[in-house]
Amino acid sequence: MIGKLILEDGSVFQGMLASGTTAVGEVVFNTGMTGYQEVLTDPSYCGQIVTMTYPLIGNYGVANIFEQARQSFVCGFVVSELCGKPSNWQAEDSLVSYLKSRNIPCIYGVDTRAITRRIRSHGTMKGVIVPADAPASEVSALFDMPPSIEVVEEVTTKEVYRMPNSGPRIAVMDFGIKRNILNSMAKAGCDLTVVPAHTPAQEILALNPDGIFLSNGPGDPKDAPVATVRELIGKKPIFGICLGHQLLALAFGGNTYKLKFGHRGSNHPVKDLSTGRVYITSQNHGYAIEEESLAGLDVTVTHRAVNDGTIEGIRHNCLPVFSVQYHPEAAPGPDDNTYLFEEFMKLLNKETSRAGRN
Incomplete structure (x- = not known):
């Protein structure tokens, strides 16, 4: 399914949705080349949509030993290339399956470099992940949702x-x-x-x-x-x-x-x-x-x-x-x-x- 990430300054980044769920949260970026599962399960990301700047994500799969909390608290996940067939002796599942089974909104195939440059220039801002055909009223309603302070x-x-x-x-x-x-x-x-x-x-x-x-x-x-x-x-x-x-x-x-x-x-x-x-x-x-x-x-x-x-x-x-x-x-x-x-x-x-x- 085609989707899009929309930032509160009006910037739109189109890609593919790994699941059909929507997301709203503060859009931030992580510069790590590895550790995407630890990022997904780091509770400090609660309330945020995380953009991975490294282009290839999911290549070594996922495993329980990398979990950092009882569940993922991220609001959404943004990657450039989402690997569906990992290669690693420790892998227990693919990242794609992991995201779907935990209902974590993910958009991939987007220009994460451009997103990162936008945030570095204009500062962290609110964003939403929605299907490409989402009506403007739905997008507006997501942006109107107040952020939680009880994180x-x-x-x-x-x-x-x-x-x-x-x-x-x-x-x-x-x-x-x-x-x-x-x-x-x-x-x-x-x-x-x-x-x-x-x-x-x-x-x-x-x-x-x-x-x-x-x-x-x-x-x-x-x-x-x-x-x-x-x-x-x-x-x-x-x-x-x-x-x-x-x-x-x-x-x-x-x-x-x-x-x-x-x-x-x-x-x-x-x-x-x-x-x-x-x-x-x-x-x-x-x-x-x-x-x-x-x-x-x-x-x-x-x-x-x-x-x-x-x-x-x-x-x-x-x-x-x-x-x-x-x-x-x-x-x-x-x-x-x-x-x-x-x-x-x-x-x-x-x-x-x-x-x-x-």
């Missing part, structure tokens, strides 16, 4: 669950956490208790954790539970990534702003300001910390994006609290930054030794 509540776990281990006890605030982040912390030896995003600070502290982890997640950080994070600061060591990083900045008294088109991909260079080393990172965020808002706060910027200079890491000068904007577990992406989980473990061990706790 964190949509993706968070519905109940508390535990991943037992022999190491430090970590309370994980799930704002839309990826499976491989949990696996990376478990591999580092952490005993994890994952709680829903709306869990009050008192209930989290009642778990008597050695530390607290603030996960990645979708949406505007100002719509997430900033007050809860503020209550937790100073009570336990805290490590935040992505949305958790932005929430810490807001809780400290800083501010965040929306980027023109965000950082999404597995090839973003970030500089560690303490060593001068540049790491290649996996990222997925549309907001960043406002530089001026940190002035006067007891916080040090630890990492910066090489491409645009935005803040990629902060650390409190006195409290055992730090965060990074990128995804150190890198699913998909390079594993340059898994050392951050080890840094968190060292911080936890230092704090528990100081408190005289076994």
